[in-house]
Amino acid sequence: MNAILGRWLVWTRPRDDRGDVPGWVLVTVMSVGLVTALLAFAQPALVGMLRNALNSVR
Numbered sequence: 001m002n003a004i005l006g007r008w009l010v011w012t013r014p015r016d017d018r019g020d021v022p023g024w025v026l027v028t029v030m031s032v033g034l035v036t037a038l039l040a041f042a043q044p045a046l047v048g049m050l051r052n053a054l055n056s057v058r
Contacts, residue, residue: 039046
């Protein structure tokens with residue numbers, strides 16, 4: 001009877017997702033790095049496009 005109870009407790013135990021934390025941290029850090037790198041190269045063009053758009057609204 002104890003073996004059945006032990007198996008039931010193992011099956012109903014909540015999942016432990018702590019091992020996945022480095023994965024989402026790595027994805028977040030890489031995303032921030034990618035956006036920062038793209039912004040460093042594209043900032044002058046983006047600022048120019050925004051200024052042109054705002055001037056055309058006036």
